[in-house]
Amino acid sequence: MLENEALNTDNAPLRNIYRFGENAEIALSTHDLHVFYGDNEALSEGDLEFERYKITSLIGASGSGKSTFLRSLNRMNDNVATVKGQIMYRGIDINSKEVDVYEMRRHIGMVFQRPNPFAKSIKDNITFALKQRGMRDKNKLEEIVETSLKQAALWDQVKDDLGKSALALSGGQQQRLVIARAIAMKPDILLLDEPASALDPISTSQIEDTLLELKEKYTIVIVTHNMQQAARISDYTAFFHMGKAIEYDETRKIFTRPKVKLTNDYISGNFG
Amino acid sequence: MNAKLTNKIATAVLYLIAGLVILLLAGLLGFILFNGVPHLSWHFLTSPSLAFQAGGGIEFQLFNSIYLLFITMIISFPIALGAGIYLNEYAKQNIFTTIIRTAIEILSSLPSVVVGLFGFLLVVVKLQLGFSILSGAIALTIFNLPLLTRSVEGSLKSIPDLQREAGAALGLSKWETVIHVIFPAALPSIVTGVVLSAGRVFGEAAALIYTAGQSAPALDFTDWNPFNAASPLNLMRPAETLAVHIWKINSEGIQPDAAQVSAGASAVLIIAVLIFNISARWIGKALYKRLTSAR
Numbered sequence: 001m002l003e004n005e006a007l008n009t010d011n012a013p014l015r016n017i018y019r020f021g022e023n024a025e026i027a028l029s030t031h032d033l034h035v036f037y038g039d040n041e042a043l044s045e046g047d048l049e050f051e052r053y054k055i056t057s058l059i060g061a062s063g064s065g066k067s068t069f070l071r072s073l074n075r076m077n078d079n080v081a082t083v084k085g086q087i088m089y090r091g092i093d094i095n096s097k098e099v100d101v102y103e104m105r106r107h108i109g110m111v112f113q114r115p116n117p118f119a120k121s122i123k124d125n126i127t128f129a130l131k132q133r134g135m136r137d138k139n140k141l142e143e144i145v146e147t148s149l150k151q152a153a154l155w156d157q158v159k160d161d162l163g164k165s166a167l168a169l170s171g172g173q174q175q176r177l178v179i180a181r182a183i184a185m186k187p188d189i190l191l192l193d194e195p196a197s198a199l200d201p202i203s204t205s206q207i208e209d210t211l212l213e214l215k216e217k218y219t220i221v222i223v224t225h226n227m228q229q230a231a232r233i234s235d236y237t238a239f240f241h242m243g244k245a246i247e248y249d250e251t252r253k254i255f256t257r258p259k260v261k262l263t264n265d266y267i268s269g270n271f272g
Numbered sequence: 273m274n275a276k277l278t279n280k281i282a283t284a285v286l287y288l289i290a291g292l293v294i295l296l297l298a299g300l301l302g303f304i305l306f307n308g309v310p311h312l313s314w315h316f317l318t319s320p321s322l323a324f325q326a327g328g329g330i331e332f333q334l335f336n337s338i339y340l341l342f343i344t345m346i347i348s349f350p351i352a353l354g355a356g357i358y359l360n361e362y363a364k365q366n367i368f369t370t371i372i373r374t375a376i377e378i379l380s381s382l383p384s385v386v387v388g389l390f391g392f393l394l395v396v397v398k399l400q401l402g403f404s405i406l407s408g409a410i411a412l413t414i415f416n417l418p419l420l421t422r423s424v425e426g427s428l429k430s431i432p433d434l435q436r437e438a439g440a441a442l443g444l445s446k447w448e449t450v451i452h453v454i455f456p457a458a459l460p461s462i463v464t465g466v467v468l469s470a471g472r473v474f475g476e477a478a479a480l481i482y483t484a485g486q487s488a489p490a491l492d493f494t495d496w497n498p499f500n501a502a503s504p505l506n507l508m509r510p511a512e513t514l515a516v517h518i519w520k521i522n523s524e525g526i527q528p529d530a531a532q533v534s535a536g537a538s539a540v541l542i543i544a545v546l547i548f549n550i551s552a553r554w555i556g557k558a559l560y561k562r563l564t565s566a567r
Contacts, residue, residue, distance in 0.1 A: 074441070076437065076440060076441065102443045102444065102445055103443060105442070105443040106442070106443035109441060109442070110437075111441075112434060112441070114434055116432075116434035116437065118435065118457070119457040119563060120456075128452065129442040181438075182441070182442070185443065
């Protein structure tokens with residue numbers, strides 16, 4: 001997966017050039033991003049850089065374009081929206097034709113608002129995509145099941161019935177299973193679209209703890225409606241309004257001394 | 273009138289209507305079973321029908337019905353599955369798919385006797401397949417396909433898009449997601465749809481009169497070579513089914529016990545359809561349990 005390796009080989013096949021490069025200081029960046037739903041421009045200005053091993057929150061009112069922005073970061077909007085501009089990941093624009101979208105999504109995973117485990121056992125939920133990618137080694141698979149469930153802080157609750165249906169878990173457990181499933185693919189970046197908004201406060205705080213532990217190894221971008229949550233867990237915060245990234249800074253600056261009046265209005269609850 | 277009273281009256285009326293429907297169905301079912309069951313015996317099920325004497329059974333007709341159903345399902349299920357997957361997972365909303373959907377809708381409300389006559393002209397006469405199991409199966413496929421396709425499509429549609437997004441976010445292709453996530457999740461409901469349509473096919477008569485034929489030549493149950501004329505597996509032999517047999521006896525039967533044979537055969541038909549319906553629920557539930565909580 002190393003860029004140098006591919007580029008230094010003179011007779012390497014062309015497609016190797018499009019292999020993703022090294023995991024750099026800036027894990028992901030967008031330049032002049034525009035997203036259209038039909039003729040409707042949902043996002044008109046998105047120039048952001050996401051630092052590696054940090055949590056970045058995207059906040060803003062409903063319809064501000066933050067979810068649209070997040071979903072374009074791993075091309076989940078492919079069939080519904082048109083994306084213009086660049087999304088650079090390891091030296092490559094992920095929207096370029098040469099990028100294998102399926103491989104890219106294994107690098108940039110996503111967790112959704114509502115828990116969506118497969119109608120399979122807990123274990124199969126995690127191993128399924130790995131098996132699809134050709135991993136057959138049983139010990140290895142079991143090891144991954146254990147480590148990813150541990151990372152998602154779910155292992156102790158489910159280790160005795162991994163064969164049980166994932167649908168039998170509670171909402172909070174399902175969401176952590178989904179996180180475990182995403183990190184089992186060993187992505188670089190984890191995108192989360194309001195992962196706790198459908199959960200109770202206890203599950204929410206468990207998810208937050210999980211995310212704080214995960215940032216040791218993953219770059220996390222999270223959309224949230226909950227400003228306390230953004231303040232609690234994120235290193236950086238971007239404020240979106242009317243399809244534009246209005247302000248982007250360290251979280252404590254955004255929440256204590258925002259530079260833009262609009263941001264101040266939003267975080268102090270004057271609108272949104 | 274206050275809200276409470278209105279609600280009471282509405283509830284009572286709805287109960288009455290539901291009760292009426294149940295009464296009607298139970299009456300019909302009871303009548304057929306009450307008349308037919310006394311004539312059922314092992315002998316009735318396992319002896320050939322007789323044209324002129326009393327004491328004939330429904331052996332060949334029963335076998336023909338089951339065999340024809342089997343062949344029909346083998347032909348129609350893969351097509352319906354493919355069409356259903358295409359329509360729900362791949363098809364974009366455009367004129368082409370609108371035409372397909374409209375065509376399916378029209379086909380599904382086509383009277384079965386029209387399907388039968390179409391099958392007769394095309395398959396029996398033009399393609400020269402004669403009155404045969406194969407002709408009957410093709411006619412039944414035309415009859416069954418639209419409903420089965422819609423049932424498959426509906427089953428797939430009931431799986432939330434969240435599951436598709438989950439697959440995509442893990443870097444699975446659409447095909448992988450459809451085959452390994454969506455299809456297994458929809459399988460219980462697909463199977464229910466298949467078994468229910470099997471019940472409909474099993475009881476179909478009009479589409480078969482001019483395609484599978486109205487005669488049930490003797491079968492040799494020791495001969496399993498499908499190319500022999502008397503083999504039960506032979507696809508090119510005429511095959512009167514149970515439903516056609518009932519129609520035939522009632523319209524031109526000259527057996528002294530025609531009424532009893534007809535009642536008995538009807539009871540067998542109804543019981544078979546009941547078994548299909550009950551097992552559809554049961555299989556669907558069992559499959560769902562099994563698939564959602566793996567070993």
